[in-house]
Amino acid sequence: MKRILLAVIGIAALAMALISPAFAQSKGKVYYMVPTLLDEFQTGSVSALEMFLKQVGYEMQTLNADNKTDVQQSQMNDVIALKPAAIILAAVDFNALKPSIEAARAAGIPVVEFDRQITSTPSDFTSVAGTVEIGYVAAGEVQRLLTERYGSVKGKVLQVLGDPSDPYTLDIQKGFEEKMAAFPDVTIVSLPAMQWEASNAGTIVSDQLLANPDIDLIFNHAAHLSVAAVASLEAAGKKPGEILVMSSNGAPVGLDLIRKGWLQVEVEQPLYAQAAAVAMFMDKIVGKQEIKPGEYDVLGLTGTLTIESWGPNIRLPGAAITKDNVEDPAFWGNLKPPASAVTSVE
Amino acid sequence: MTPRTRATLEFVLDNLVWFMLLAVLAIFSLTVPNYFQIGIFANIIEQSSFVGVMAIGLALVIIAGHMDLSVESVGGLSAMVTGILFCGAGIGMGIVLTPDWLMVPVSLLIALAVGATVGAVNGLLIVKVKMNAFIVTLAAYIWVRGLVVALSGGRSAQDLSPAIRWIGIQRIASIPLVAWIAIACFVIFSLIMARTPFGRHLLMIGGNQAAAFRAGIKVDRILIIAFVLAGAIAGLSGWLLAIRTSGATANLGVGMLFNAFAAVVIGGVSLKGGVGALPGVYAGVLLLSAINTAINLMGLPAHFTQMIHGGLVLAAVLLDTLKLTIKQRLA
Numbered sequence: 001m002k003r004i005l006l007a008v009i010g011i012a013a014l015a016m017a018l019i020s021p022a023f024a025q026s027k028g029k030v031y032y033m034v035p036t037l038l039d040e041f042q043t044g045s046v047s048a049l050e051m052f053l054k055q056v057g058y059e060m061q062t063l064n065a066d067n068k069t070d071v072q073q074s075q076m077n078d079v080i081a082l083k084p085a086a087i088i089l090a091a092v093d094f095n096a097l098k099p100s101i102e103a104a105r106a107a108g109i110p111v112v113e114f115d116r117q118i119t120s121t122p123s124d125f126t127s128v129a130g131t132v133e134i135g136y137v138a139a140g141e142v143q144r145l146l147t148e149r150y151g152s153v154k155g156k157v158l159q160v161l162g163d164p165s166d167p168y169t170l171d172i173q174k175g176f177e178e179k180m181a182a183f184p185d186v187t188i189v190s191l192p193a194m195q196w197e198a199s200n201a202g203t204i205v206s207d208q209l210l211a212n213p214d215i216d217l218i219f220n221h222a223a224h225l226s227v228a229a230v231a232s233l234e235a236a237g238k239k240p241g242e243i244l245v246m247s248s249n250g251a252p253v254g255l256d257l258i259r260k261g262w263l264q265v266e267v268e269q270p271l272y273a274q275a276a277a278v279a280m281f282m283d284k285i286v287g288k289q290e291i292k293p294g295e296y297d298v299l300g301l302t303g304t305l306t307i308e309s310w311g312p313n314i315r316l317p318g319a320a321i322t323k324d325n326v327e328d329p330a331f332w333g334n335l336k337p338p339a340s341a342v343t344s345v346e
Numbered sequence: 347m348t349p350r351t352r353a354t355l356e357f358v359l360d361n362l363v364w365f366m367l368l369a370v371l372a373i374f375s376l377t378v379p380n381y382f383q384i385g386i387f388a389n390i391i392e393q394s395s396f397v398g399v400m401a402i403g404l405a406l407v408i409i410a411g412h413m414d415l416s417v418e419s420v421g422g423l424s425a426m427v428t429g430i431l432f433c434g435a436g437i438g439m440g441i442v443l444t445p446d447w448l449m450v451p452v453s454l455l456i457a458l459a460v461g462a463t464v465g466a467v468n469g470l471l472i473v474k475v476k477m478n479a480f481i482v483t484l485a486a487y488i489w490v491r492g493l494v495v496a497l498s499g500g501r502s503a504q505d506l507s508p509a510i511r512w513i514g515i516q517r518i519a520s521i522p523l524v525a526w527i528a529i530a531c532f533v534i535f536s537l538i539m540a541r542t543p544f545g546r547h548l549l550m551i552g553g554n555q556a557a558a559f560r561a562g563i564k565v566d567r568i569l570i571i572a573f574v575l576a577g578a579i580a581g582l583s584g585w586l587l588a589i590r591t592s593g594a595t596a597n598l599g600v601g602m603l604f605n606a607f608a609a610v611v612i613g614g615v616s617l618k619g620g621v622g623a624l625p626g627v628y629a630g631v632l633l634l635s636a637i638n639t640a641i642n643l644m645g646l647p648a649h650f651t652q653m654i655h656g657g658l659v660l661a662a663v664l665l666d667t668l669k670l671t672i673k674q675r676l677a
């Protein structure tokens with residue numbers, strides 16, 4: 001028994017010795033606090049960030065908050081104690097994580113906001129497409145689609161939100177309705193798919209097709225909600241394109257639906273560019289160097305970096321994906337990561 | 347109180363949930379625009395199918411004096427397995443069988459087997475290892491959902507094979523086929539509970555496990571069967587969900603456990619065990635679905651939806667508690 005134990009200890013020590021050189025080459029460990037892994041965008045963000053950070057010399061460890069604010073707060077406390085090179089945060093609740101961000105920065109750990117912009121407290125870097133801006137792009141596409149159908153911006157839109165406790169969906173709604181307010185001939189019916197659960201979206205569409213048979217367009221706040229919405233349309237005897245459908249986030253399911261003709265537009269969050277931007281600036285973030293405002297080429301997209309009250313903020317434009325450009329490999333929904341490596345900004 | 351009055355009152359109390367359902371349907375039909383139409387009622391029946399089927403298995407276990415919190419996650423797992431195997435896009439493998447119709451029974455059997463396996467694990471841990479049912483099934487609620495995420499990588503499977511998807515589109519007498527499947531399940535399991543030794547033994551075990559054992563009933567075997575059935579039925583619910591949404595996402599079915607529990611309680615099944623019947627559970631499911639539909643049609647601000655939903659469910663449960671109080675006084 002004693003020999004077996006010694007052998008196990010010896011093997012473990014050898015393994016540690018082999019691993020240690022790998023740690024020695026890394027510039028440091030970065031923790032990514034992902035809000036959930038039940039969403040394709042979030043799971044895609046883990047792969048993308050890990051890949052790009054590795055290209056610039058950082059290791060990444062991911063912690064999943066399972067959509068629970070208190071869990072994410074606990075995770076932040078734990079990670080602060082580990083003194084990582086940096087923390088990348090996609091907050092479950094934008095405001096509830098403010099104390100955790102402040103605690104991390106007070107401990108000398110840089111904090112990067114990814115995808116979910118927190119403006120109530122300074123961070124060291126923010127990389128977003130802008131959830132309100134996604135609403136703006138969606139509104140622009142609705143205006144285009146309704147004009148193509150009727151010659152003017154009029155009709156009825158069913159807006160299927162995500163969980164109403166999620167600031168992400170509320171921001172999209174805010175941006176969308178702000179731009180659509182200029183068109184009084186458009187009626188918007190907004191309903192939440194509780195907990196972002198797809199069958200709830202299907203139920204909403206089934207009921208609303210009966211209550212409002214004159215619905216012209218359905219706008220779902222996530223591509224996976226569109227899958228269930230389309231299933232309900234199909235069950236109701238509708239054909240692709242008969243009722244216009246669009247969604248936001250750019251997940252692979254959305255692009256598939258475009259190819260099949262059910263979805264007219266998918267408003268993409270530029271996942272690869274958002275993640276690449278974090279990696280490009282990570283040396284400056286960790287080294288606490290000045291980040292200069294301006295325009296930066298991020299994987300072919302023009303990112304606009306400004307210095308806001310909450311710190312350096314790079315905004316990358318979300319694109320409207322249609323059947324004309326659905327095969328573009330730049331869209332993360334086509335699951336073709338960029339072939340060339342990102343490099344750190346000088 | 348005359349015997350006739352007493353008999354009428356007892357009839358009303360025994361079927362209170364059905365009267366509540368009729369009252370709710372009448373009130374919403376009069377007050378909510380667009381509510382009173384055949385299509386909406388068909389939607390209510392269809393939408394109650396998934397939680398309803400899930401609630402059958404949950405009710406069996408609760409009647410037996412135990413608990414199963416894993417049904418929602420088991421449904422999600424079965425849906426994901428169905429999606430992975432028989433969807434043609436996303437993470438779907440797009441398996442095709444010849445002839446096409448074979449995919450229906452094969453996919454169903456796989457979904458049932460997945461659910462039954464988890465149910466068997468739960469049953470063995472609770473019955474043989476004597477672990478607490480609440481803890482075991484709560485753990486299953488977590489690890490089974492984790493398995494869904496691990497299997498799918500957080501991604502979706504979509505575009506279910508038309509050979510299976512047609513079940514979600516067909517209607518018989520204006521009622522979706524999915525709803526007929528749920529109704530058939532309720533009829534079959536109601537008969538099993540009322541007319542078979544298994545059903546009677548389940549009630550006896552739930553009422554007094556020790557007495558049932560001393561009476562010669564094979565308590566352990568029946569309890570394990572109850573958990574296996576609960577798992578298998580949750581698997582069926584997941585299969586129906588995958589058909590309804592033409593695919594599966596990692597969070598499919600999230601939130602249904604609460605509705606299934608509420609339906610079971612509203613339907614008259616006692617959480618202490620030994621009391622309850624499935625027809626009442628079906629009425630409870632229809633009641634919840636009717637409330638959800640009304641909320642969808644009322645156009646209320648999204649922030650208040652959850653509060654109203656919970657409040658209405660609480661009201662339904664309070665009425666059921668009142669029923670029990672009145673019954674006790676009559677007795």
